Amino acid sequence: MPRSGAEARRRLQQAALELYQERGFDQTTTAEIAARAGVNERTFFRHFPDKREVLFDGEADLRAALTQAVAEAPDGLQPLEVLLCAFRKAGRILEENRPFSEPRLAIIAVTPALRERDLAKAASLTEAVAEALRQRGVADRLAGLAAHTGWAAFHHAAQAWIDDPSQSLDAHLLQAFDDLRTLSATALPAQAQPES
Known part of the structure; x- marks a missing residue:
């Protein structure tokens, strides 16, 4: 017992x-x-x-780690850079729990009820991150967009880390945010640009 x-x-x-x-x-x-x-x-x-909640037990810890890291990020950083700092700190929680994190993600991926719960939890975490950015003075619209984009990059990095454990979650996270920068720096083709 x-x-x-x-x-x-x-x-x-x-x-x-x-x-x-x-x-x-x-x-x-x-x-x-x-x-x-x-x-x-x-x-x-x-x-x-x-x-379902057995698999989502760490949400409160992750939320606290993310919002605290956003609040404590150095001044002068752009919103996505603030989020990179925050996700790098919060990522340690996942890395410390890899024996649980890896099978957990696999179970969620094949279970509709768990995917639905995962999406609801992700939306709640994203809103908490957006609110933490607003508390730093980031405009409402930009805070929401940055939080959604940052969470997507974090999720992408976590899956890459599960698929390729030869690199740390931190390395995958740095790569995901580098990829975001590349995407945002890419010029739109002439036919895809909005008409003036």
Whole structure:
């Protein structure tokens, strides 16, 4: 039996991850997760409101890390550079949890209910990042666009890191933001430019 709440929570997360990989998300019950973790189902619900949340437990930590990093970024940086600083700091959370992060992303990718939850969580995180940028004085429209663009680059880098672990998440993140700069510096072909 787990001796502490933190240990029970960790065991529940690990049990859920194993069962989702073995059987699939839809075929796994909270009772089975609890049994695998060596606790009762009531303990499961003390830690998680439902079986989806087991995979999204770090959202509050990620949100706090991102918003704090945005607030603490050096003055004088453009919004995307502020976000690069923030995502580099927050990326350490993923790197420290790679044994959980990698299978978690694979399970989410093949489970519609989890993809929906992931999109909702991403929207919430993106709005928190946009608000942190607004607090730095970035105009509302630009803060929203930067937050969405930065989150897309972060997500792209995280997937690249899962696919190619020979480089750190940080290296993939730097590459994703370099790619953003390249995209924004590319001139539109004459036929694609707006008419004046």
